[in-house]
Amino acid sequence: MNWRVILAICVAVAVFEPLGDTRPAQAQAERVTPVVEAVRRxxxxxVHISTEQLRDDLRFSPNPIIDRYYREFFERHGPNQPEARALGSGVIIDKAGYILTNEHVIMRTGPIKVTLSDARTYTAKVIGSEPARDLAIxxxxxxxxxxxxxLGDSSDLLIGETVIAIGSPFGLSNTVTTGVVSATGRTIRSDADRVYLDFIQTDASINPxxxxxxxxxxxxxVIxxxxxxxxxxxGIGFAIPANSAKAxxxxxxxxxxxxYGWFGVRVQPLNPS
Structure with a gap:
């Protein structure tokens, strides 16, 4: 009888011990979701971008949405401050070191410092910008x-599909937030009557x-x-479609x-005379 008990215990250990070894690995694998994989990749x-903008030269984006939160952000530094620190993000689109960002992040700035996720820091130079699209390289x-x-393809976005925003809100580098595509084809009109077309609307948290x-x-x-x-x-944020940037x-x-192309045509309104 005693030998039978011992044999039963040995069999139980042999059966259940491998499960104890594999379950933590399985649980870990289940945590590696598509979001985790996308962020790792x-x-x-x-990159985190930091610059200093002279208050005398400071102009705000023609986009009233951008203008509101940037004006509030800079005014916290007080009227006697000659410079205001601007913070933003960017994404390296070429292994030679070309970075795509918003034009309003680097407009009329002094030295531009770029910090990578591994803490390497570089001084960046502006290669080009397009205020009408709010993009810069x-x-x-x-x-x-x-x-x-x-840059990926933004032509086939699905309303409700999961999206991921990565950046440096309030200087907090490599912050990840998630949401969905709330809408596409949004048009935003600025106070200067400049129109931004075809924006992506998302509820992923986006902050200064x-x-x-x-x-x-x-x-x-990158969509x-x-x-x-x-x-x-x-929960109402906007992004420039990747295809608009690629263009x-x-x-x-x-x-x-x-x-831009030049047609050689001037347009004017018609009147009865």
Whole structure:
């Protein structure tokens, strides 16, 4: 009888011990969701941008949504401060060190400092900008290729699909938030009557400092550049579609500006006379 008991115990240990070894590994694997994988893939290519803007020269984006929160942010430094620190984000789109960000992050600034996720810091130079699209290209130089996150395809976005925002809200580098595509094709009109077309609307949390950072889909593709929030509302943010950015990136890198076609036609309103 005693031998039978001992044998039963040995069999039980042999059966259940392997399960004890594999369950933690299985649980760990279950935690590695598509969001985690996307962040691991793209995170190293997201940068923190810090600059200083002279208050005398400070101008705000023609986008009233951007204008409101940036004005409030800078005014906290007080009227006697000659400079105001601007914070933003960017994404490295080429291993040579080309960074895509928002134009309003780097407009009329002094030296621009770029910090990578591994804490390496570089001084960046502005290669080109396009205020009408609120996009700019920066360049940093290093002794080896940089991690990249090339722009993806934003033409087939699904309303309700999961999206991921990575950036530096309020200077908190490498912050990750998630949400969904709330709408596409949004049009925003500025106080200066400048119109921004085809924005992506998302409820992923976007705050000052997120501007210029990437908006990803669940596959880790860069589908947008986070740009603005809607006043004091909760969960209403906007991103420039990746395809809109791709249309001008090459011009910004090569020429420093966007070269639009010229039709040689002047438009004027008609009247009865």
């Amino acid at each position: 793209v995170g190293p290519a997201v 920066l360049k940093i130089d290093g002794d080896k290729p940089f991690p990249t996150a090339p 400092g997120n501007s210029g950072g990437p908006l990803l889909n669940i596959n880790g593709d 947008g550049i986070n740009t603005a929030i809607y006043g004091d509302a909760q 001008i990136v090459e011009d910004l890198i090569q020429f420093g500006q966007v070269n």
